[in-house]
Amino acid sequence: MTGDSVFFSRVLTETTLTFHIIYATLGVGVPLMIMIAQWIGIKKNDQYYILLARRWTRGFVITVAVGVVTGTAIGLQLSLLWPNFMVLAGNVIALPLFMETFAFFFEAIFLGIYLYTWDRFENQKKHLLLLIPVAIGASFSAVFITIVNSFMNAPQGFDLINGQLENVNPIMAMFNPAMPTKVAHVVVTAYMTSAFVLASIAAFRLATGSKHVYHKKALLLTMKLGLVFSIATAIIGDFSGKYLAEYQPEKLAAAEWHFETSSEAPLLMYGILDENNEVKYAIEIPFALSILAHWWPSAVVTGLDQFPPDEIPPLYIHYLFDTMVTIGIGLLLLSLIYWFGVKRGWSFVHSKLFLWFAVLSGPLAMIAIEAGWWLAEVGRQPWILRGIMRTADAATTNPNVDLMLVLFSILYIILGIGTIIVMIRMFKRNPIEKELADREIEKGGMLK
Amino acid sequence: MNLEIIGISVLMAFLFGYIMVGAIDFGASFFNAYSLIIEKEHILTNIIQRYLSPVWEVTNVFLVFFFVGIVGFFPQTAFYYGTTLLIPVSIGIVLLAIRGSYYAFETYGNRGHKGYAFIYGLSGLFLPASLSIVLTISEGGYIYIKDGKPILDYWVLFTEPLTWSVVLLSITAVLYISAVFLTWYANKAGDKEATRLMRKYALIWALPLIITAAGIIVELKGHNPEHFDNIMNLWWMFAISFILWCMTVYLLWQRRNYGEAFLLLVAQFALAFYGYGISHYPYLLYPHLTIYDGFTNEAMAISLIIAFILGFCLLVPSLYLLLRLFLFSKKYVSGK
Numbered sequence: 138m139t140g141d142s143v144f145f146s147r148v149l150t151e152t153t154l155t156f157h158i159i160y161a162t163l164g165v166g167v168p169l170m171i172m173i174a175q176w177i178g179i180k181k182n183d184q185y186y187i188l189l190a191r192r193w194t195r196g197f198v199i200t201v202a203v204g205v206v207t208g209t210a211i212g213l214q215l216s217l218l219w220p221n222f223m224v225l226a227g228n229v230i231a232l233p234l235f236m237e238t239f240a241f242f243f244e245a246i247f248l249g250i251y252l253y254t255w256d257r258f259e260n261q262k263k264h265l266l267l268l269i270p271v272a273i274g275a276s277f278s279a280v281f282i283t284i285v286n287s288f289m290n291a292p293q294g295f296d297l298i299n300g301q302l303e304n305v306n307p308i309m310a311m312f313n314p315a316m317p318t319k320v321a322h323v324v325v326t327a328y329m330t331s332a333f334v335l336a337s338i339a340a341f342r343l344a345t346g347s348k349h350v351y352h353k354k355a356l357l358l359t360m361k362l363g364l365v366f367s368i369a370t371a372i373i374g375d376f377s378g379k380y381l382a383e384y385q386p387e388k389l390a391a392a393e394w395h396f397e398t399s400s401e402a403p404l405l406m407y408g409i410l411d412e413n414n415e416v417k418y419a420i421e422i423p424f425a426l427s428i429l430a431h432w433w434p435s436a437v438v439t440g441l442d443q444f445p446p447d448e449i450p451p452l453y454i455h456y457l458f459d460t461m462v463t464i465g466i467g468l469l470l471l472s473l474i475y476w477f478g479v480k481r482g483w484s485f486v487h488s489k490l491f492l493w494f495a496v497l498s499g500p501l502a503m504i505a506i507e508a509g510w511w512l513a514e515v516g517r518q519p520w521i522l523r524g525i526m527r528t529a530d531a532a533t534t535n536p537n538v539d540l541m542l543v544l545f546s547i548l549y550i551i552l553g554i555g556t557i558i559v560m561i562r563m564f565k566r567n568p569i570e571k572e573l574a575d576r577e578i579e580k581g582g583m584l585k
Numbered sequence: 586m587n588l589e590i591i592g593i594s595v596l597m598a599f600l601f602g603y604i605m606v607g608a609i610d611f612g613a614s615f616f617n618a619y620s621l622i623i624e625k626e627h628i629l630t631n632i633i634q635r636y637l638s639p640v641w642e643v644t645n646v647f648l649v650f651f652f653v654g655i656v657g658f659f660p661q662t663a664f665y666y667g668t669t670l671l672i673p674v675s676i677g678i679v680l681l682a683i684r685g686s687y688y689a690f691e692t693y694g695n696r697g698h699k700g701y702a703f704i705y706g707l708s709g710l711f712l713p714a715s716l717s718i719v720l721t722i723s724e725g726g727y728i729y730i731k732d733g734k735p736i737l738d739y740w741v742l743f744t745e746p747l748t749w750s751v752v753l754l755s756i757t758a759v760l761y762i763s764a765v766f767l768t769w770y771a772n773k774a775g776d777k778e779a780t781r782l783m784r785k786y787a788l789i790w791a792l793p794l795i796i797t798a799a800g801i802i803v804e805l806k807g808h809n810p811e812h813f814d815n816i817m818n819l820w821w822m823f824a825i826s827f828i829l830w831c832m833t834v835y836l837l838w839q840r841r842n843y844g845e846a847f848l849l850l851v852a853q854f855a856l857a858f859y860g861y862g863i864s865h866y867p868y869l870l871y872p873h874l875t876i877y878d879g880f881t882n883e884a885m886a887i888s889l890i891i892a893f894i895l896g897f898c899l900l901v902p903s904l905y906l907l908l909r910l911f912l913f914s915k916k917y918v919s920g921k
């Protein structure tokens with residue numbers, strides 16, 4: 138019976154988080170993009186960018202609302218599904234969770250004000266100021282919740298003496314070794330993903346026939362931002378690998394199918410694992426794993442042979458790792474080529490084919506986010522708190538989790554479909570050409 | 586004053602905040618749906634949407650603050666309440682989702698689907714009902730421990746009259762609070778027709794509120810005599826609360842000072858809520874869990890309180906700004 142509860146609790150947690158992270162990522166990144174667009178608009182006195190900010194905002198509130206709903210669900214589910222974990226977590230890592238609610242407050246209050254004051258300020262700059270707390274609040278929610286998650290990967294800041302918690306130090310718990318790379322990677326990938334999702338929209342309009350300069354400006358801006366954040370992502374991703382090698386070698390070894398401890402370790406890309414745990418069809422990059430893990434080609438990388446079999450995470454995380462890294466490098470190249478192409482006047486970056494690649498960038502970035510989280514979370518198994526508490530011991534004993542799984546699955550399907558329908562309808566009903574015309578009349582032809 | 590008391594006071598303050606802003610939100614959605622049915626929506630919808638849409642997220646954060654805070658200050662609650670409340674709280678989440686998605690899909694997206702407004706209105710009644718079950722359960726007698734695992738006895742839960750009285754109270758309170766608030770708000774907006782209608786609703790729900798509230802105290806006598814005795818020791822709080830209720834009703838009746846009427850109502854509920862809370866002391870869950878054995882360690886408690894003070898300094902000016910723009914700005918309220 139409890140075995141079932143564990144299983145269903147895991148599936149429900151995975152479902153809720155996988156769903157929430159879509160909205161959460163956009164919630165973290167999009168306010169920054171809106172801010173940048175509005176700022177450029179004010180600086181260059183270019184109405185197109187202001188309008189860009191305005192239209193992004195309209196879509197953004199819908200994702201925020203669903204993000205709030207799913208976030209509230211996961212927040213409560215943590216206590217409902219993992220009560221034993223939360224008893225321990227509450228004692229040691231409640232501080233960042235608590236601080237997160239202030240970040241939510243801050244964001245929610247100023248978002249409300251920002252939304253309902255578009256035309257109430259004579260001075261656009263004052264209106265832009267309201268967005269700063271929104272962006273800060275959103276990014277800090279990500280920072281705080283990721284600190285909680287990094288604690289799960291590298292718990293510290295307390296002693297367990299005969300099963301009793303002693304010497305709790307909440308600050309030490311927050312500044313654990315996993316925290317710097319994890320927080321940085323999560324925040325930067327949220328910015329990156331948001332930039333590419335917005336790029337997808339502009340690219341889609343251009344690919345389906347629009348020639349409007351509005352979309353061209355939007356695509357160039359978002360691609361540039363995407364490029365900056367993908368470079369940051371790759372660099373911090375490399376540091377994440379070094380963190381893993383040092384503190385969670387079993388996760389890195391499982392992700393890399395690195396079975397035997399060795400120096401001069403090669404990095405395996407792709408490939409499959411047959412039933413005898415033999416790697417087939419993989420591309421081997423000599424020394425690369427040693428470099429990823431410890432900077433030096435000659436460095437020794439711990440393999441799975443150093444761990445008891447029941448503490449090794451599932452080996453399929455290799456595919457997740459490959460997916461994430463491939464998409465990361467791919468999008469970096471895509472945005473680099475686009476930027477270069479626009480600068481140099483290469484015509485093929487305006488071709489239909491290239492634009493369709495740009496349309497794919499948003500969904501791909503979102504897939505990378507999902508793959509990355511699944512890698513991080515599944516790679517921590519069998520632990521919920523690495524080395525201290527197993528996932529199976531943390532789950533609820535309530536026998537009705539399966540029913541709740543059905544209930545929530547239906548809910549998420551409805552919310553997901555609803556989001557898509559409402560977004561499409563909203564922008565179809567009010568296409569950019571129409572809005573531009575409306576505003577031109579309103580503003581007496583201020584538009585250049 | 587010890588850390589436990591500070592912790593529970595902070596949580597109670599935010600729970601009270603949620604009850605007030607939540608009740609306005611829930612009740613308003615119900616009146617909105619009701620006015621659709623009786624085809625008077627033109628009277629209410631504008632008023633309601635102008636106030637609710639900008640603040641519903643803030644309302645929700647009050648709830649998030651409470652449940653995150655309680656696990657922080659009293660981690661043991663996660664064990665007792667987390668394990669047993671899976672179904673009622675999950676239903677609550679779904680109801681919250683209906684409300685959140687109404688704002689997302691209807692007010693931000695495109696408005697006008699009647700069925701949606703109707704479900705949204707109903708969720709405004711079911712949500713307080715499902716959340717109030719937590720308060721009922723805290724009275725004890727519903728959760729028993731088997732093999733070290735807490736289990737909620739649904740049969741007892743659904744057959745005890747106390748459960749249903751609390752449900753009734755939560756619904757009447759929601760309707761009364763939001764009607765009084767909206768009377769004031771509509772009056773401020775200079776909307777005579779809406780004021781008249783909301784005043785009528787407020788007066789209709791005033792009496793049922795007092796009757797259900799008194800009924801609960803009577804039922805507690807049978808269900809949890811210890812708690813009942815504690816309430817009797819605090820009789821003066823409830824007596825003042827009752828007088829404040831009379832004053833609110835009087836002002837409404839006289840059609841004047843709607844703003845003061847609402848403030849009196851807040852004071853009335855604050856007294857009743859704190860009277861209830863103080864008499865509940867020291868139990869978080871009768872008879873299993875008190876605020877002392879459920880409390881977190883000292884280091885965490887102190888850092889939470891420091892974080893709270895710092896956060897509060899950020900929060901108060903921001904909330905003030907929000908209220909000034911959407912509640913106290915005559916221009917905004919009247920839709921100019």
Ligand code: HDD
Nearest residue numbers: 319322323326371374375377378462465505506509510513
């Ligand atoms: C747009 C999304 C995205 C992209 C392109 C990348 N990542 Fe990533 N990665 C994430 C999104 C992400 C994430 C969702 O943010 C994760 C999941 C949990 C976390 O800490 O960050 C993550 C985790 C994560 C981890 C596991 C960290 C841990 O479990 O503690 C490593 C080692 C890397 N990444 C490394 C990389 C490398 C070398 C990349 C090369 C370009 C890369 N990531 C691209």
Ligand code: HEM
Nearest residue numbers: 147150151154155158219282283286510511514515518528
């Ligand atoms: C940031 C804070 C996070 C916390 C506190 C957290 C908490 C948890 C918990 C309690 C589990 C145990 C359940 C299990 O092992 O199945 C878990 C696993 C999992 N979480 Fe996270 N999670 C966090 C972030 C995320 C995010 C953002 C995702 C996004 C997709 C995610 C995806 C998963 C997945 C897929 C598992 C399942 C692993 C498995 O079943 O092997 N987590 N997480």
Ligand code: HEM
Nearest residue numbers: 161164165201204205208209211212241279282645646649
């Ligand atoms: C176990 C993990 C998580 C929990 C418990 C959680 C909790 C929550 C809650 C309770 C909300 C609703 C807040 C409100 O009412 O305004 C929310 C929304 C949000 N969360 Fe999550 N979250 C988790 C994972 C994440 C992650 C990993 C990120 C970022 C990478 C994130 C970023 C956000 C954002 C940006 C919002 C939108 C909030 C808003 O716009 O007001 N969350 N989350």
